[in-house]
Amino acid sequence: xxxxxxxxxxxxxxxxxxxxxxxxxxxxxxxxxxxxxxxxxxxxxxxxxxxxxxxxxxxxxxxxxxxxxxxxxxxxxxxxxxxxxxxxxx
Numbered sequence: 001x002x003x004x005x006x007x008x009x010x011x012x013x014x015x016x017x018x019x020x021x022x023x024x025x026x027x028x029x030x031x032x033x034x035x036x037x038x039x040x041x042x043x044x045x046x047x048x049x050x051x052x053x054x055x056x057x058x059x060x061x062x063x064x065x066x067x068x069x070x071x072x073x074x075x076x077x078x079x080x081x082x083x084x085x086x087x088x089x090x
Contacts, residue, residue, distance in 0.1 A: 001084065002027055003032065003038035003041075004028040004029055004032055004038075004041075005008055005025075005055050006027060006038075006042075006079045007027050007028055007041040007042060007045065008021065008024055010042065011024060011045055011051065011054065014045060015050065015054070016051065017047045023068045023088040024051075024069075025067055027055060027060050027064070027065065028041065028059070030056075031055075031058045031059055031060055034059065036053065036059055040058065041058055043057075044057040050072075051069075052065055052066075
Protein backbone atom coordinates (compact mmCIF):
# COMPACT_ATOMS: atom_id res chain seq x y z
CA UNK A 1 0.00 0.00 0.00
CA UNK A 2 3.01 2.28 0.21
CA UNK A 3 2.80 2.70 -3.55
CA UNK A 4 -0.36 4.80 -3.15
CA UNK A 5 1.55 7.72 -1.62
CA UNK A 6 3.75 8.58 -4.65
CA UNK A 7 0.71 8.33 -6.94
CA UNK A 8 -1.27 10.65 -4.67
CA UNK A 9 1.67 13.08 -4.70
CA UNK A 10 1.69 13.14 -8.49
CA UNK A 11 -2.09 13.66 -8.51
CA UNK A 12 -1.66 16.62 -6.14
CA UNK A 13 0.84 18.25 -8.47
CA UNK A 14 -1.20 17.69 -11.63
CA UNK A 15 -4.85 18.04 -10.59
CA UNK A 16 -5.15 19.93 -7.31
CA UNK A 17 -3.17 21.42 -4.42
CA UNK A 18 -4.98 20.29 -1.29
CA UNK A 19 -3.53 18.71 1.81
CA UNK A 20 -6.89 17.31 2.98
CA UNK A 21 -7.11 14.51 0.45
CA UNK A 22 -7.81 11.43 2.54
CA UNK A 23 -10.58 10.48 0.12
CA UNK A 24 -8.10 10.26 -2.76
CA UNK A 25 -5.85 7.99 -0.72
CA UNK A 26 -8.80 5.77 0.23
CA UNK A 27 -9.80 5.41 -3.43
CA UNK A 28 -6.22 4.57 -4.42
CA UNK A 29 -5.97 1.94 -1.70
CA UNK A 30 -9.26 0.45 -2.82
CA UNK A 31 -8.01 0.26 -6.42
CA UNK A 32 -4.73 -1.32 -5.34
CA UNK A 33 -6.57 -3.95 -3.29
CA UNK A 34 -8.65 -4.69 -6.39
CA UNK A 35 -5.46 -5.54 -8.28
CA UNK A 36 -4.43 -2.29 -10.00
CA UNK A 37 -0.65 -2.00 -10.10
CA UNK A 38 1.30 1.07 -9.08
CA UNK A 39 2.63 1.48 -12.62
CA UNK A 40 -0.93 1.44 -14.02
CA UNK A 41 -1.84 4.21 -11.59
CA UNK A 42 1.16 6.29 -12.73
CA UNK A 43 0.14 5.76 -16.38
CA UNK A 44 -3.41 6.89 -15.56
CA UNK A 45 -2.05 10.12 -14.05
CA UNK A 46 0.08 10.73 -17.15
CA UNK A 47 -2.65 9.95 -19.69
CA UNK A 48 -5.64 11.86 -18.27
CA UNK A 49 -6.53 15.52 -17.89
CA UNK A 50 -8.96 15.40 -14.96
CA UNK A 51 -8.94 13.61 -11.63
CA UNK A 52 -12.25 11.91 -12.40
CA UNK A 53 -10.97 10.55 -15.71
CA UNK A 54 -7.81 9.39 -13.97
CA UNK A 55 -9.76 7.36 -11.43
CA UNK A 56 -12.01 6.00 -14.18
CA UNK A 57 -8.89 4.77 -16.01
CA UNK A 58 -7.72 3.08 -12.81
CA UNK A 59 -11.05 1.30 -12.60
CA UNK A 60 -12.86 3.28 -9.91
CA UNK A 61 -16.54 3.70 -10.70
CA UNK A 62 -17.48 7.32 -11.45
CA UNK A 63 -20.37 7.16 -8.97
CA UNK A 64 -18.03 5.95 -6.23
CA UNK A 65 -15.57 8.72 -7.10
CA UNK A 66 -18.23 11.43 -7.06
CA UNK A 67 -19.65 10.28 -3.72
CA UNK A 68 -16.18 10.16 -2.13
CA UNK A 69 -15.21 13.59 -3.43
CA UNK A 70 -18.57 15.24 -2.72
CA UNK A 71 -19.32 16.00 -6.37
CA UNK A 72 -22.88 16.02 -7.79
CA UNK A 73 -24.11 12.71 -9.13
CA UNK A 74 -25.20 14.11 -12.50
CA UNK A 75 -23.93 16.80 -14.82
CA UNK A 76 -26.08 19.88 -15.13
CA UNK A 77 -26.69 21.58 -18.44
CA UNK A 78 -24.57 24.69 -18.82
CA UNK A 79 -26.43 27.96 -18.40
CA UNK A 80 -27.82 29.33 -21.60
CA UNK A 81 -28.49 25.93 -23.13
CA UNK A 82 -32.09 24.93 -23.33
CA UNK A 83 -33.79 21.95 -24.86
CA UNK A 84 -37.20 22.31 -26.46
CA UNK A 85 -39.34 19.25 -27.01
CA UNK A 86 -42.15 19.48 -29.50
CA UNK A 87 -44.93 16.95 -29.74
CA UNK A 88 -46.30 16.17 -33.20
CA UNK A 89 -50.05 16.89 -33.56
CA UNK A 90 -50.78 13.43 -34.99
